[in-house]
Amino acid sequence: MNIAQPVLDAGPCQHCGVRKNAICRVLDVHRELPEMGKSVRHRHYAAGHVIMSDQDPVSFLGTVLEGTVKLEKMMGDGRKQILGLLFPSDFLGRAHAKQSPYYAIALEPVKLCYAEAASFHRLLETFPKLETSLFERTLEALDHSREWMMLLGRKTARERVASFLCLLAERQAGPVTEGEPASDGPLVCRIPLTRGDIAEFLGLTMETVSRQIGELKSTGLIVPDSTRQVTIPSLSALREAAEKG
Amino acid sequence: MNIAQPVLDAGPCQHCGVRKNAICRVLDVHRELPEMGKSVRHRHYAAGHVIMSDQDPVSFLGTVLEGTVKLEKMMGDGRKQILGLLFPSDFLGRAHAKQSPYYAIALEPVKLCYAEAASFHRLLETFPKLETSLFERTLEALDHSREWMMLLGRKTARERVASFLCLLAERQAGPVTEGEPASDGPLVCRIPLTRGDIAEFLGLTMETVSRQIGELKSTGLIVPDSTRQVTIPSLSALREAAEKG
């Protein structure tokens, strides 16, 4: 008769909801993930909380588990620009740097899985494929950033707002499964940003954002649920409006 | 009596002019650099030549040895935006990708040190610190890209043009040596872009760029040498104009 083998504890990471999309997805569940699990902790931030400041040293890095984070840069005279948004499974923090070049601020209650900077860099050395994974994430971030340069440099206010809503909708729908021909049915899109924040992201003023959302509503490209939620009847039609007016 | 040892050939890379600033600077001159030297070739491009297209697969990657390259993205209707400029020692090409997400075009005669995509990725695997070096470059590119988002989203035309001239001047002056308190004397600044290209980089029209350069001249912040070269009496004064009008 067999004696029941004790199940090896694969650590807290094994059942993590974002693991399949986070940088740690490249780690072996049984051999490597538990090692990572020993280095990380969870932490909660209230909406509006400054997670990292461009003044402070980068003391920790990690992955967003829940909530939305804005990355923001500020000029000497107070002008602000949102550089990107982080959603669950996205990586937060600049590796190989002493100082964060921008602010990270929670837009809604945020749950973060983080490691101290020193132990995070130790993890990168221990698991080279983790560094490669982070590298690929960084390349994607660079692509997104350059996509947004196109938006900020060349798109009209209408196109910017439509692009923004597409971004939100696509992230909330989850990553596209290979081969599956992304359906075009109605999508509910929650907007975790104020009009002012949207304006900061799009290089506009909140008044212009408000007016453009109004016009998208009246043309039927979006249907208002509340001020912070819209339904998108056809994502492809909205995408169209985001690319050619 | 000693028999003269034959000097080991350290390969063509040993005396490379950009090595101390390129990704390969992390490689050991005698043990590792020759290995890299076996995988790379040089190639010349005439001004205006398309080095990489967003249509083509990424068949090679490399380092700019001479000249200036623009990275450009184009929308369906022809609107264009320059995403970044590459100067000697900068890296060209997107690792870990099948396709380049943008165009790379020579602005002046360009000399490139490149490797085929397959052998480049083999190099990355052989020398993990080469990948780390490239990763750090990518993080810097991301910082620059986000810096430019601030410019495109929030700066006035005057500030944009001043920022652009600062960028050129700083790159042409070479990397800042640690500890050395970068002098503020007159700087000659060559402009390897047409007014139209500058406009594409700054999210403006060429007419606006021309007018703003004119005004910077009349305020004395820059002194015209020719249409494609200016002298900057005080870089810090120009930087000032780039940040707060």
Place this chain on the structure above:
DNA sequence: CGTACTTTTGAGGCGGTTCAAAGAGAGTGG
């Protein structure tokens, strides 16, 4: 129900664009 914040709406102004044309270089061939 009142207070504070967010969002919407309105009216007017301005910075940058658009359209048009003249001016300046750089290269070419007679």
Place this chain on the structure above:
DNA sequence: CCACTCTCTTTGAACCGCCTCAAAAGTACG
């Protein structure tokens, strides 16, 4: 060496999209 051409640059004038300023309306929360 100069006229010719092509491209790039500058300048001018009118226009327009977005911003600014102001106030009302909506929403969240104690």
